[in-house]
Amino acid sequence: MFQKILIANRGEIAARIIRTCKKMNIATVAVYSEADQYAPFVKQVDESYLIGKPRVNESYLNIDNILEAAEKSGSEAIHPGYGLLSENAEFARRCRKAGLTFIGPSEEVMAKMGDKVAARQAMKEAGVPIVPGTDQAVSDVEEAKAYANEFGYPIMLKAAAGGGGIGMQAVNNDAELEKAFEGNSKRAETFFGDGTMFLEKQILRPRHIEIQVLADEHGNAVHLFERECSIQRRHQKVVEEAPSPFLSEKTRKEMGDTAIQAVKVLRYKNAGTIEFLVDKDENFYFLEMNTRLQVEHPVTEEITGIDLVEQQLRVANGEPLPFEQQDLKRNGHAIEVRIYAEDPVRFFPSPGQLTKFNVPEGEGIRHELAVAEDSKVTPFYDPMIAKLIAYGNDRKEAIARLRGALENYQVEGIKTNIPMLKDVIAHEKFKAGATETSFVEEYYLPLVTEK
Ligand code: MV4
Numbered sequence: 001m002f003q004k005i006l007i008a009n010r011g012e013i014a015a016r017i018i019r020t021c022k023k024m025n026i027a028t029v030a031v032y033s034e035a036d037q038y039a040p041f042v043k044q045v046d047e048s049y050l051i052g053k054p055r056v057n058e059s060y061l062n063i064d065n066i067l068e069a070a071e072k073s074g075s076e077a078i079h080p081g082y083g084l085l086s087e088n089a090e091f092a093r094r095c096r097k098a099g100l101t102f103i104g105p106s107e108e109v110m111a112k113m114g115d116k117v118a119a120r121q122a123m124k125e126a127g128v129p130i131v132p133g134t135d136q137a138v139s140d141v142e143e144a145k146a147y148a149n150e151f152g153y154p155i156m157l158k159a160a161a162g163g164g165g166i167g168m169q170a171v172n173n174d175a176e177l178e179k180a181f182e183g184n185s186k187r188a189e190t191f192f193g194d195g196t197m198f199l200e201k202q203i204l205r206p207r208h209i210e211i212q213v214l215a216d217e218h219g220n221a222v223h224l225f226e227r228e229c230s231i232q233r234r235h236q237k238v239v240e241e242a243p244s245p246f247l248s249e250k251t252r253k254e255m256g257d258t259a260i261q262a263v264k265v266l267r268y269k270n271a272g273t274i275e276f277l278v279d280k281d282e283n284f285y286f287l288e289m290n291t292r293l294q295v296e297h298p299v300t301e302e303i304t305g306i307d308l309v310e311q312q313l314r315v316a317n318g319e320p321l322p323f324e325q326q327d328l329k330r331n332g333h334a335i336e337v338r339i340y341a342e343d344p345v346r347f348f349p350s351p352g353q354l355t356k357f358n359v360p361e362g363e364g365i366r367h368e369l370a371v372a373e374d375s376k377v378t379p380f381y382d383p384m385i386a387k388l389i390a391y392g393n394d395r396k397e398a399i400a401r402l403r404g405a406l407e408n409y410q411v412e413g414i415k416t417n418i419p420m421l422k423d424v425i426a427h428e429k430f431k432a433g434a435t436e437t438s439f440v441e442e443y444y445l446p447l448v449t450e451k
Helices: 011-023 040-044 063-073 089-097 107-114 116-125 141-151 174-192 249-266 297-304 308-316 395-407 418-426 439-450
Strands: 004-007 027-033 047-052 077-079 155-159 169-171 197-201 207-215 221-228 239-242 270-278 284-290 333-340 356-358 365-369 384-392 410-412
Touching: 004 011, 004 063, 011 027, 011 040, 011 308, 011 365, 011 384, 027 040, 027 063, 047 063, 063 089, 077 308, 089 107, 107 116, 107 284, 116 197, 116 249, 116 284, 141 155, 141 174, 141 197, 155 174, 169 174, 174 197, 207 249, 207 284, 207 308, 221 249, 221 297, 239 297, 239 418, 249 270, 249 284, 270 308, 297 308, 297 333, 297 365, 297 384, 333 395, 333 418, 384 395, 395 418, 418 439
Parallel strands: 004 027, 004 077, 027 047
Antiparallel strands: 155 169, 155 197, 207 221, 207 270, 221 239, 239 333, 270 284, 333 384, 356 410, 365 384
């Protein structure tokens, strides 16, 4: 096993990776920006290196500075966490050139999954159902209109370099498509440096259900069941759970088998997630593949008993997976909520100095924390300050524990979305498992605009 690894990330995920390293007796190295000098994760490592100014472009995205810290510290591998450089094939290549193990999949597969048109093609070839749509990029409005009329409206206009909804728009007719095409292409060009667009038929009232996979470099692959992540606001996930309250056992198995097939065909290695859109009749369609550990990985850990970070490290070290599909069992139910430093009604970020931060402990309660009592939440990064995960023998018990923990969660000095989370999980529709992607707009927003 590696003796020392560098964590090219910050916040709760840096702390999460450090915890597994300690368990495995691996020395840890942090890199941090000027804004994170006093952050908890910097205090938890064996060694730390200041790599630049607060803005990510000048620190957490600065490959040269990160590699310099890796070399100085004698690190053998780099864990990229999520976000930042985690899906950057160029970073993976630079790690390899510097003789460091990148804890993730190959550069080739990362690049392929980053290009949504190439990813659709690869999945289609692997026998994974994709949303009906274009096999290639569409170069102009006229071509887009011709395709749209072939599949029929409504369609989704999407950016090949996209993700997170940027450059994406639903259009209902030729006129709307004409209006939307250039603007979205330009936006994608600005955000990703690539204005390539493609089309998909719009799946109506979809759910977002994703399958966690793990694969080694010896050709072994397993899935760790699904996560239901439909409750989002503006493509920002708010509540995630496993198992999905919606899926039948038959569809669950089909989705898992499909995910394994994809991973094997792609010769994927390490942890990954295949996202699907699922319609009301449980038809599922490939959406995107995330080639990294995800924010919501703890719910999978809770129901399978597997430490995903440990498996990432073992696989990156060349070890074979220590289990087969038949060894994996689901147990109970887990729900994660993301706690953001933001106004619960207007959703504006709410940075500032914490004056109190006290989290409740209890049976089935797990915390992943980015902050401590004396922390300052800066405006430079994602405003997620913590994740709260509740486990129960069934969904009802998980919800009850989550509710109790949210009621006793103490944060002062900044605003948080905790009031929103309480409203969401107390809602009859949530309790009934009506976790659709429209949940926040349909059930939460009317609640707070009335108040
Ligand atoms: C879709 C869709 C409906 N039909 N594609 C949103 C984020 C981006 N990664 C893909 N997204 C969607 N793609 C087709 N063909 C609806 C969405 C979508 C969505 C998906 C998952 C979770 C929440 C969502 C909210 C709005 C739109």
